[in-house]
Amino acid sequence: MSAxxxxxxxxxxxxxxxxxxxxxxxxxxxxxxMVLGKPQQVRLAFVALLADGHLLIExxxxxxxxxxxxxxxxxxGLGFSRVQFTSDLLPADILGVSIYEAQTRNFEFHPGPxxxxxxxxxxxxxxxxxxxxxxxEAMAEHQVTVDGQTRALPNPFLVIATQNPVDLSGTYPLPxxxxxxxxxxxxxxxxxxxxxxxxxxxxxxxxxxxxxxxxLDAQHILALRQAVQAIHASDALLDYLQxxxxxxxxxxxxxxxxxxxxxLALLRAARAHALLLGREHVLPEDVQALFPAxxxxxxVTEAEATPTALAKQILHAVAVD
Numbered sequence: 621m622s623a624x625x626x627x628x629x630x631x632x633x634x635x636x637x638x639x640x641x642x643x644x645x646x647x648x649x650x651x652x653x654m655v656l657g658k659p660q661q662v663r664l665a666f667v668a669l670l671a672d673g674h675l676l677i678e679x680x681x682x683x684x685x686x687x688x689x690x691x692x693x694x695x696x697g698l699g700f701s702r703v704q705f706t707s708d709l710l711p712a713d714i715l716g717v718s719i720y721e722a723q724t725r726n727f728e729f730h731p732g733p734x735x736x737x738x739x740x741x742x743x744x745x746x747x748x749x750x751x752x753x754x755x756x757e758a759m760a761e762h763q764v765t766v767d768g769q770t771r772a773l774p775n776p777f778l779v780i781a782t783q784n785p786v787d788l789s790g791t792y793p794l795p796x797x798x799x800x801x802x803x804x805x806x807x808x809x810x811x812x813x814x815x816x817x818x819x820x821x822x823x824x825x826x827x828x829x830x831x832x833x834x835x836l837d838a839q840h841i842l843a844l845r846q847a848v849q850a851i852h853a854s855d856a857l858l859d860y861l862q863x864x865x866x867x868x869x870x871x872x873x874x875x876x877x878x879x880x881x882x883x884l885a886l887l888r889a890a891r892a893h894a895l896l897l898g899r900e901h902v903l904p905e906d907v908q909a910l911f912p913a914x915x916x917x918x919x920v921t922e923a924e925a926t927p928t929a930l931a932k933q934i935l936h937a938v939a940v941d
Contacts, residue, residue, distance in 0.1 A: 633900040636847050640840060644896070647695045647835040654691040654828050655684055655808075657815025663896060664806050664913055665692055665780075669841065670848050670892035673803025673885065674759050674779040676744075676917065683808045685782040687825050689740045692780060696841065697834025698737030699774060705747040711754035715764050729766065734758050737774045737838065741781035745791045752798055755779065759801040776841045796920070803885050804910070805917040844895070851891035852901040856941065860904055861887060863938045864911065871934050873925030878918055886914045904940045911935055 644666075651662050665688060668675040677685040693700040703714055716732035733739060734755070744752060758764050762773045781802070784791055799805075811819065819825075853861075861883060869877030878886075890906040897906075915934070916927040 633847060633851070633895060633898065636895070640843060643835055643840060644844065648896075650695050650832060650835060651688070651691045654825055654832070655688045656818050657811045658684070658688075658808055661688070661806050661808055663893075664804055664910070666896060667889050667892045667910065668804045669696070669778060670844050670895060671803055671888040672776070672845050673888065674801060675781070676799070676802040676805040677780065677782045677808065678785065678805055679807045679809065681784060683810065685808060686740070686742055687829070688808065689742075689780040689782060690829050693738045693740065694829050694832045695835055696738060697837045698776070698841075700738045700740070701733035701736035702740040702742060703733050704742050705744045705751070707746060707748065709747045709751050711751055714751070714754050715766050718767050727767075729769075729771070731771075734764060735773060737776060738778050738780065741779055743784060744781040745783040745794055748792055749795055752792070752794060756798060756801060776838060776845070799917045800881065802917065803889060804913040806913050848888070848892045848895050851894050851899070853887060853891065854901065857902050857904065857907070860938070860940055861890075861907055864907070864934060867934050867938050868915065868919065871930060871937065873922050873930050874919055875922055876920035878915055882914065882918050886910060889914055908935060
């Protein structure tokens with residue numbers, strides 16, 4: 621199959637109403653108008669949203685990580701909270717805390733910023749591992765437990781986290797269990813000349829984001845997620861995906877390969893990618909387009925190997941039948 625097959629938008633899937641398909645297309649266009657020159661990264665952000673996953677954006681400071689997160693939140697029309705992760709941030713600053721109220725003579729729970737549809741965890745690796753881990757239950761179960769009581773989070777719930785490269789000062793590497801909660805990890809990189817010139821000549825991104833109108837809402841997103849689940853994955857496609865998982869577990873330079881949960885994440889993401897491109901079925905090109913973003917942060921490699929290079933090698937080593 622040609623890789624170009626997956627890049628050509630088709631008609632919307634039959635289970636997707638015209639109005640919802642148009643709203644989804646307009647939402648992507650709106651985010652692209654604020655995050656210039658990064659259409660693939662914007663598409664991946666929408667894949668994470670539609671696949672009921674979470675998104676980790678890793679890159680150097682000043683390349684638009686937070687802009688992408690704010691643009692997504694403004695476009696989705698959902699309740700939004702932002703937490704600036706710092707070295708002194710405590711789990712209660714994220715989850716909330718019970719405070720004794722003298723008038724009622726009871727402890728009353730004051731919810732933290734995690735009780736939002738979209739949580740921007742800005743520079744998540746600036747906080748120590750104990751604070752990072754406060755999000756584990758929220759991301760995996762869409763609930764939090766505080767003082768022995770479990771409370772559900774809003775539905776849909778999406779964490780968009782940004783982090784700086786771990787070799788920068790003042791950062792703490794995310795533990796493997798935390799990384800595995802992110803469906804996708806992406807990097808933005810420097811803009812090309814055309815996009816950078818447009819940024820320099822244009823208006824401040826914060827002003828643009830403040831003026832945009834939401835194009836989706838919670839019911840739209842839940843309906844889109846249902847449509848993603850209906851996207852067909854053939855037995856041959858599952859064979860290909862399973863071959864990639866098997867190869868990752870025995871590839872030279874990999875100490876720990878991809879888990880079954882990673883395989884399920886890759887399949888969900890591929891279904892969402894197919895829907896964004898207007899198809900009712902998954903193609904190998906969907907899996908190939910998403911494999912690095914799903915696999916790189918989950919691979920545990922030997923010291924001399926890099927996850928990015930190994931993900932590419934694994935893809936090249938598995939043929940499409």
